[in-house]
Amino acid sequence: MLVLFLPYIIAATIIYERDFGPLSRSTTVALLPAVLIGGLIVRSPQANTDTINAICSSIQPIPTRDCMMLGEVLGAISFLELSTEQGIEFVRLFTTPETSVVYLITGFMSFIPIIVVITAYRLWQCIPRRGLAAIIMFIGISLLSTVPLMIVAADYGRFINIHVTCLTFLLIWLIQEIPNRMTYLPQHHALLSWIAAIVFVVSWRLPMWLLFATYSNAFPLFKLFTESVRN
Incomplete structure (x- = not known):
């Protein structure tokens, strides 16, 4: 399973070189045996x-x-x-309209901070076009490769969490590469940011696998609201 997330290592080397250079190419070649072994395991x-x-x-x-x-x-x-076949049947057994909606919403919300950081810092300007294209390509390969995995494995939240974690580390590294990055926020902006972050964090959570993907588990505030209405 972890083979699908190896492209993030290549993306990290591209950030280090600021291009798809010799180190990135050699890293790609070095990871190919792991990909081949992963393919053999998938076949059996x-x-x-x-x-x-x-x-x-x-x-x-x-x-x-x-x-x-x-x-x-x-x-x-x-x-x-x-x-x-048994894995597919297991996933199908626990997949419902509710689990699908929960993962669509929480999956999207998981990537909101990443989107905000990318746009706020204009991170696409930190890497030359060729390197940026390579980073997007390898990240895209990892994301798309997860889709077939979701057919046979029920750990949807775990997959999303790994993607978000890897992307977060890449963003932190990219931000460090910005020569004139903003290191200070006005006090009222910082306060609003903290309030928004706290509300964002407490209003939802990402279920680790399909069995826990219910509205009440994913959205605690929604659960409190429905319970208060019933009472």
């Missing part, structure tokens, strides 16, 4: 019992719950025993 994703036991034995000092209760608790490791 079902692991046998010995492999599962070996993985669980390597997790120390405390194995995961699905290792300790193998066959009784669902988890990333126990899912290795399932075939692709």
Whole structure:
């Protein structure tokens, strides 16, 4: 699964070089074996019992719950025993109109801070056009590669979270590259920004997987509102 997020490493090297230069190209070549191995695993994703036991034995000092209760608790490791068809059926079982709406809204909201930062700092001006095109291409590859994964895996929130985290690190690095970046905000602007940030943070949360993707879990304020109306 993590192979899909390797393009972010290449994007980081492009930021470092400010272009798709020798280091970025060599990094791309170095990551190709991992991509090939990931492709082979996808073609034959079902692991046998010995492999599962070996993985669980390597997790120390405390194995995961699905290792300790193998066959009784669902988890990333126990899912290795399932075939692709079983994974698709599992996702289909928990996918409802409510989960789809929740992830559409929370997924979009997850990227709002990134969009705000990009536009506020005009980060597209920090990298030459060729390097910027390469960054967009590799980020796009990672984002698009996640779509097929969502057909067989239910951890939608986890995938979105990894993307947002990787993009956040890239943005922080890009901001550091701005020669005359703004380091001071007027007090009233800073106060409004903090208030907006707090409201934004407490008004929603990203469910990690489909089972928890309900309106009440994703939008605590909505839950409080509906409960107050009922009472």
